[in-house]
Amino acid sequence: MESRMDKIFQAYIDNEISLDEICAKFNITSWDFFKKLANFCNLHFVDLDEDNDFIYEGIPFSLLLKFKFLLIKNNDGFMIIRSKPCSLELLEQVKTFMICEKIDTAIADELKIAKILNQIRIQEEIKRLSIKLRLEWQENQKRDDQSCISQIFDFLLHEILSFHASDIHIEARNDDALIRFRVDGILREFAIFEKDVYEALVFHVKFLACLNLAESRKTQDGSFELDFENERYDFRVSCLPLIYGESVAIRILKHDKEILDLYKLNLGDKNLEILKKILHRPNGVILLTGPTGSGKSTTLYACLNELKSIEKKIISAEDPIEYKIPLVQQILLNSKVGVEFNSILRVILRQDPDIIMIGEIRDEESLDIALKASLTGHLLLSTLHTNDALSTIDRLLDMQAKSYLIASALSLVIAQRLVRKLCPWCKQKSKKHYIEFEGEFFEPKGCERCHHSGFFGRELIAECLEINEDLACAIRENQDKTILMELAKKYGFQTMFEQGLKKAKEGLTSIDELLRVVR
Structure with missing residues (x-):
């Protein structure tokens, strides 16, 4: 007789129930669910992380997005990773783009796949705009044409503001540049930029902030205002010279931010x-x-x-x-x-x-x-x-x-x-046992509304x-x-700490987050 869990697995595969519904209804973490789903499907379970060597060169991003899958190099071929078993249609599509004898399939956490696909989308768009920028340079033989670098900066701002970020960091490294942003007090990686695009981006930010464009050896401070999606924002810019180039920190302030009572x-x-x-x-x-x-x-x-x-x-x-x-x-x-x-x-x-x-x-x-x-x-x-x-x-x-x-x-x-607030839409009861603290606590899970972080606001x-x-x-x-x-x-x-412990028991934050901030 088919077990209750088997019916849930099949309902998920047939798109009859969502992951959020499963986790909320059956008090199971997404990791546990997909581990069991892989066993149900007789497939390998892959615990993805950002260090996995994903392959997306030569495969249209639209295909990755349509079937919500990732591809990694296997021992003697490739492995398709999805949150559901791989369809014959997907296998045929992959074979038209990848020449190989063997293609394996595996199951991974839907939330992690979505997060990595979003990172690939961002990097691919930056790559496309960077190529366009270089073509622009070749045609004009100068760097003062702001049209394409404006598109790159607008894309960067649009993506980062969607996270309700408070700061943007543009940091030069030896061979490239790292873009990070701060959300709820925590820095996150946004993208890697090639050095020439980084230099153009810094030039553009300094231009907007009315700073000395020719000066890169001294610290400079400035500001500018921009409208995004019917909202007015102030941007406070700080430039600091480092060994590999300037570090640019941009503080984001909403123009008409409500004063709290x-x-x-x-x-x-x-x-x-x-x-x-x-x-x-x-x-x-x-x-x-x-x-x-x-x-x-x-x-x-x-x-x-x-x-x-x-x-x-x-x-x-x-x-x-x-x-x-x-x-x-x-x-x-x-x-x-x-x-x-x-x-x-x-x-x-x-x-x-x-x-x-x-x-x-x-x-x-x-x-x-x-x-x-x-x-x-x-x-x-x-x-x-x-x-x-x-x-x-x-x-x-x-x-x-x-x-x-x-x-x-x-x-x-x-x-x-x-302290970061637990996402009210996806928080779950904690399975950890804290010797020091009595009571029931909650922990982060991650969903689309909190950008898969498990936290929403502070x-x-x-x-x-x-x-x-x-x-x-x-x-x-x-x-x-x-x-x-x-x-x-x-x-x-x-x-x-005593007030924080009370709020953790109310499900507003987690014990781990409280300890990170206060102790």
């Missing part, structure tokens, strides 16, 4: 209550801490959005200005003309502000001005680079701030990180340290971090 930050109910209470005090210092890319600016802007009022004068000093906020007077810092943090902070204080926001406390002088400003009746918000909330006290002391001044001025420290994890009377007294007495933690815990302080 405090509720949408997902700080947690208790943390949100603390933050809102302290935000509406007339004076004090609120510091946000965390590494670059941890979402500090987003939280700062959400705070300003909460505070903006016709009854309050709010001035911010920023570099760059990422969001434009009504009722906030925003200053763009520019060291080239002397508009710097320390000098502008003194001028701001003469402008009769109620609330001041400075992008980052960078040195002892700006810290001293900031702390004293709060003692003269101003609410000041800024950022600092520390690992956690309690480490901020030590960092301020290292910057020569007096302990009594810290105790009197500091109101709140928010330390935060961003989630904030944070800790809010309110400097109450007891903590202020302990800081004034130079108590160590252990004592400060005990006092904070007494008042319900929750660490980033």
Whole structure:
């Protein structure tokens, strides 16, 4: 009698049920499913990775895409790899393009095949456009014709923006160039460019950013704006000379990106209550801490959005200005003309502000001005680079701030990180057993909606340290971090890791992702 699983295998082969439906309904990973499917079909199972030597020269990409298959070199022939058994039609088609005596077939994970086919598609399009570019050079005998290199750059942007990337990296190597992009804090490879195309691409980016095209020995910074699919984007360009050529980093900022309100930050109910209470005090210092890319600016802007009022004068000093906020007077810092943090902070204080926001406390002088400003009746918000909330006290002391001044001025420290959110469409219950942690957790799988990564977007994890009377007294007495933690815990302080663990149990992120970011 045919087993239940055999019926599922046959339904999948006959396109009567999708992989997503199978994984969701039967709580099975795609890897396990295809391993069992290969056994059902009496075929070899191949665990694909990007290092496999795939063959696609001489085979139309349209054929690869139509039958969703890959081809690799076998011992004495070729192997067709699909997520389903190979049809006679496909075998005949492959034989018309590949001259060989033996063609084997094998089963592999559908998700991995789709991911690799997409990489082949990108590389093939770059190859086609590169050939077109070189023909253009031959005809014109010059490199200043931007038409084809514009197509290459537009293709690159279109593909990368579809992933909701935050940064693009164009990096020269010895014989070629690597293009990478950052999504949810993780760098991914996009494509390999030949050196001459890389040089033309860098030239084009510098042209768009109004940089010195003849200068490649010095660092340069610039920016440009472009429209893509009815969206306006700002691109911040940084050029750095390296031994093999310039490294170009492009920061991507959506022009009309919505400023989050405090509720949408997902700080947690208790943390949100603390933050809102302290935000509406007339004076004090609120510091946000965390590494670059941890979402500090987003939280700062959400705070300003909460505070903006016709009854309050709010001035911010920023570099760059990422969001434009009504009722906030925003200053763009520019060291080239002397508009710097320390000098502008003194001028701001003469402008009769109620609330001041400075992008980052960078040195002892700006810290001293900031702390004293709060003692003269101003609410000041800024950022600092520390690992956690309690480490901020030590960092301020290292910057020569007096302990009594810290105790009197500091109101709140928010330390935060961003963890990747599990894709809500394909996440699955984790089969791992964690000795340290109790409860049920989830893990990534991968689907088309998350570009087969298993993650979609990012989630904030944070800790809010309110400097109450007891903590202020302990800081004034130079108590160590252990004592400060005990006092904070007494008042319900929750660490980033504790909040992250709670969110992992809710299925928002995975334990492995939490450990990667916090520990």
